[in-house]
Amino acid sequence: MFRYADPEACPACRAPIAAGTSRCDTCGIQLSGPVAVNLFRTLTHADGLVAELLRLSATSTLNRTAPQPALAGSMTGSTAGAVTGSMIGPMPSFPVPAHESRAGRRTPRLTAASGPKILLGLGALCLLVAAVVFLAVAWSALGVGGRTGVLVAATVAAGAAATFLARRDLRGGAEAFTTVALGLLTLDVLGAQSAGWLDAVSDAGFIVLLGTVVAATSMAAALGARRTPLAALWSAQAGAGIGALVAVIGVHIFVDGDAAFVIALLLTAACTWAAHRLALTVTTSILGVGTLCWWLVTLTRGLAAIDTSPSIGEVWGGPQTWLVLVSAGFAAGLALVRALPRGARVAGLAAGVALIVVLLTAPVIDESLTRVALVSAVVALGGAGAMLALGDLWRWIVAVPVAVAGLVQVVIAVLLGNVAGTALTSSPTWSGGIGVHLEANSLDWWEPPLLPLAVAVGLVAIGAGVSLLAPLVHAHFAPAHWIGAGGLVAVSTIALLPATYDVPAALTLASLLILTAVAGLVATSSRSEITVNTAAVVVTFASLSAIAVSLANDVLTAVATGLLTVAALGLTSRSGAARAMGEVGFAPLVAGFTWTLMHLAGIDVEWRAAPILVILGAWSMLAARPTREVPAVVTGLVATCASLAMIGQADDGSSVQSWLAIDLTVAGVLAAITALVNPSRRRFGWASLGLLTLAQWVRLQQVGVETVEAYTLPLALVLLTVGAVMMARGPVGSFRALGSGLVLALAPSLVIAMADPVSLRALALGLACALVVLVGALQRWSAPMLIGGAVGVALVLREVGHADVLPQWMVIGLIGIVLTALGVTWERSLARFKDATARLRRMR
Incomplete structure (x- = not known):
């Protein structure tokens, strides 16, 4: 291989010189001094770069042909190996630009060898x-x-x-x-x-x-x-x-x-x-x-x-x-x-x-x-003891019996807990007076106390399972933590026992709210992580139980949700886990409180979802954090669905679409405002686009537009255009840029074509899939090849059952021949290139 730093050749005229010569006899250039030393170092570094290019060319055509970005920054102290046989040591190397480093670590969008495989398949x-x-x-x-x-x-x-x-x-x-x-x-x-x-x-x-x-x-x-x-x-x-x-x-x-x-x-x-x-x-x-x-x-x-x-x-x-x-x-x-x-x-x-x-x-x-509880308890406790005795990997031989027995105990606990839960929710929602009583159940007086026992045995089985799984994830298992958590859960289940007897709902609600307040104080004042987590579980459990009890009367519901909303808002002023717990609970609580107040005020159900969406949107805008946004989105969805369901029951669904379009528009506007107000939430603009598009689709369906492509293709073209611009501006993967647009353009038509395979739509979809695959192959984009290929495969398989209607086998066979020929040619070209690269590396 040609060498730039050749100690036996003049760097100016390439005439032969003897090693150690201070001047070239042919051109008279001076070969000694600091300038000559720097020149030789530079030429040696050039030899190293050429060798690196040859190595990269042997493994990837992309690295050989892609334009290299301009170097930026100053030289660092890192060194690169010198060419074998050079007279100087390692040279400092230029740092790689940040965007080039990220692109180098990113997974290739489509390797050179994967294209022929997809086409051949x-x-x-x-x-x-x-x-x-x-x-x-x-x-x-x-x-x-x-x-x-x-x-x-x-x-x-x-x-x-x-x-x-x-x-x-x-x-x-x-x-x-x-x-x-x-x-x-x-x-x-x-x-x-x-x-x-x-x-x-x-x-x-x-x-x-x-x-x-x-x-x-x-x-x-x-x-x-x-x-x-x-x-x-x-x-x-x-x-x-x-x-x-x-x-x-x-x-x-x-x-x-x-x-x-x-x-x-x-x-x-x-x-x-x-x-x-x-x-x-x-x-x-x-x-x-x-x-x-x-x-x-x-x-x-x-x-x-x-x-x-x-x-x-x-x-x-x-x-x-x-x-x-x-x-x-x-x-x-x-x-x-x-x-x-x-x-x-x-x-x-x-x-x-x-x-x-x-x-x-x-x-x-x-x-x-x-008897079932006793037998399953024996199996669970016996298996847990066997785990302690066996040790190592062989402890897994009793894992299944312990897991099943623990599951039986959990089922028993659920059955008994369901009895208590039925008592909490037995009265019709907002049907009783302020002094309504909970309905008594048919259990004997000694059966409800079996609930904490079943929970304790179930926790033993769960602890045994965690002791098996902890080494697999390199986690530390502390039995003391499980003992504390088990005691907390047992105490929480004991709080359900009064609900199984005939007591006023207001009294049960008061006791649960007191339990919530005490657990909340423990969660905000304790410095122990285990104590805080267990107290958070108690707060959640007691709050849900209190809300369930309060549903017997609308005034009790307003009192319960109002007090819990104030408590959640107070927790948001704290820090750490307490603030997160308050932010997660505030959205559903304030939504329930607002809904109840509008019910007490006599506001129709049609107007209840929009104010709740506005409140939740404002709450999320004040501090863009997932602990606020995720509960707000879920709560808003639930409130909207509840409002639409009640509207459908009231007027037989005649105005559901109109109010759905209104709610979607409100949500889309709120998402757009969030994207504009918070720089870290610019991507919410895409959510706003989706919500407003859905609102438009609802209106189109309401006025009688039935062609599915009228709904999907405009948005798909927008997404594909934006994706193409993103790929032209920077190293963006094809799935991220084009995936959503391709799925939106092809998938809805595929669903209809599967039901009616002998149609102009099916033919157009098949040709479109072939075109998408070919474009992906030519551009080396993985998303068009995989998505277009998947849709095309599904369509081709569907056409098999309709051979007697049209000679589809001719079109399918022609497409198969073209794809196979292209794949074989591509693979053969890669093989020839690898062979030529190997020959070049062996040349001296």
């Missing part, structure tokens, strides 16, 4: 669909010889093309044509059956034959690919796995009975082991998933035979219990296979233990709630 799919549609249309017109010739010729041609491309190290083309060849091979076998050549074979036998042929051919192709530069052909390995699964299904149909499930499970497991021994990773993965599916089917078959009210004899003496035992033994047996990863062995043993526990506890599922 779409092309292969189009060719397969075209072949299926062609056969559906022309099969009856061809004789036996013509059918055989067409299928065999197409299969051989696809296989030959795959072999040709594999030997030339073109993976994308080889994978695509291998997929086409295997698909055509499947059609060959199906065609042979349709022609009556396999009438002697039963249906189950034909399925076995089909799977065996596909699996054997795919296996041969996968093993043969090892002698090519590709080394591995993923599509062939996938075909081998799928074919083997199809053959196993045929065996299952042939055998029939309960034994068929076990035989299918064992056959699939054996095929998985064989694929693993042959180092076929994709085949092993597919068959492994198939083994899991057959295991689940076998297990479901056994569990489904257990009666919903079983006894011990019915469970252990049932005719299909042996399927559950086989499933448990198969899963537990994985722990003995040392070739498996340790995690898989533990998971298998855990599944086996869980199934045995299910068989042991099944007889009590129809007993009383007390």
Whole structure:
């Protein structure tokens, strides 16, 4: 390679000089002194830059052709390695500009190799669909010889093309044509059956034959690919796995009975082991998933035979219990296979233990709630103790029983809590007087106190689960924290117990508000993070319970929401977690208080949503923080939906659209004002655009406009134009700039085209998808290729069922040929470029 800093050549005239010469004999230039030393350093640095350019060119055409930004800033003290053989040490390097550094770290929008893969995948799919549609249309017109010739010729041609491309190290083309060849091979076998050549074979036998042929051919192709530069052909390995699964299904149909499930499970497991021994990773993965599916089917078959009210004899003496035992033994047996990863062995043993526990506890599922609670408590506490005794990874073998038992305790707690909750909300909303009483329940006096007990046992199970998960996320598990949290939750549930007895609603509301105030004082005065968090939970729980109790009377609701609103507003003057808690709670509380006041004032429901939206918008503008904005958005949505629902009930929905457009307009204006007032919320302008557009759509629908493109294309064109401008101004990803516009332009039309595939809209959409994919390929933009390709694939698959209406297979096939040819050409060009780059690097 040519060197700028050549100690045996003059830097001015390139004439040969001897090492150490102080002057060139040809041009007379002085070669000593500080200026000469600086020149040699500069030329050495230039050699280093040339070597770096060659290295980058070998890996990416983008780095070779993209214009380099101007250097900015002064030289730093960082050093870059000097060229091997130079006479000076490392040189200082120029700093990389900030925008170039960010662009370098950003994920490429579309790599050079991904374009051919997308095109080849779409092309292969189009060719397969075209072949299926062609056969559906022309099969009856061809004789036996013509059918055989067409299928065999197409299969051989696809296989030959795959072999040709594999030997030339073109993976994308080889994978695509291998997929086409295997698909055509499947059609060959199906065609042979349709022609009556396999009438002697039963249906189950034909399925076995089909799977065996596909699996054997795919296996041969996968093993043969090892002698090519590709080394591995993923599509062939996938075909081998799928074919083997199809053959196993045929065996299952042939055998029939309960034994068929076990035989299918064992056959699939054996095929998985064989694929693993042959180092076929994709085949092993597919068959492994198939083994899991057959295991689940076998297990479901056994569990489904257990009666919903079983006894011990019915469970252990049932005719299909042996399927559950086989499933448990198969899963537990994985722990003995040392070739498996340790995690898989533990998971298998855990599944086996869980199934045995299910068989042991099944007889009590129809007993009383007390017995179920006791049995689940024993399982939960016993499993938690086993976790402490086992330690390490093997603690996971009892995780499932502990989790299920803890879930049972949680369900029991929910059932008992639901009784208390029903008492809180039993009275119709705003139907009683100020002295209304809560309705009594049918529980015995000693049953409600079981709620704290169930909560405590459930928390033990949850704590055991957290102790398992904490090491996985490198978190510290402190049992003392869980003890404090459990005690707090237990105390909170005790506060529900008075609601299960016949007491005035006002008295219950007063006690809950006092509990809220005390917990709020603790949250604002304590310095312990655990205490603050637990107190926040109590505040939330007590506040929600107080609001639920107050719904029995509108005056009580106004009092409760008003006091809680003032309390939340007071918390916003604090700092840290207290302020966040107040800001989160203020929006729903002030909305409920405002709604209740308007109800007491007799204001119609049509006018209630807009004032609430204005209040929430002003609250969010005062301090642009997520703790204010997110609750305000959610609360505004709920208030709007509630208002519209009540309007629909009042006038049969005749004016819902008008008020919906008004509410959307108000929300859009508020979002626009927020974007203008707060510089950090400029992107709210996009939300304003969306809300105002929705309001316009509602009005268009109300006046009778039915063409969907009239709604979507104008906004899509705006988004695409803005995205194109963003990409022209800076390094912005195509998904960020164009994704929303492309989805809005293509997806609605796709939904309609799927319902009416034989239409001008479907044809226009297909051509538009092809154009979008080609533009993305030419510009190397990932968003047009992926979004256009996804929509095109869905449309092509939908067209398969309408081959007898129009010859769509001609258009689909033509598009497939164009995409495939473009993909193969692209991939071949990349291969030639890599070869030329490698040759250039080897030159001296």
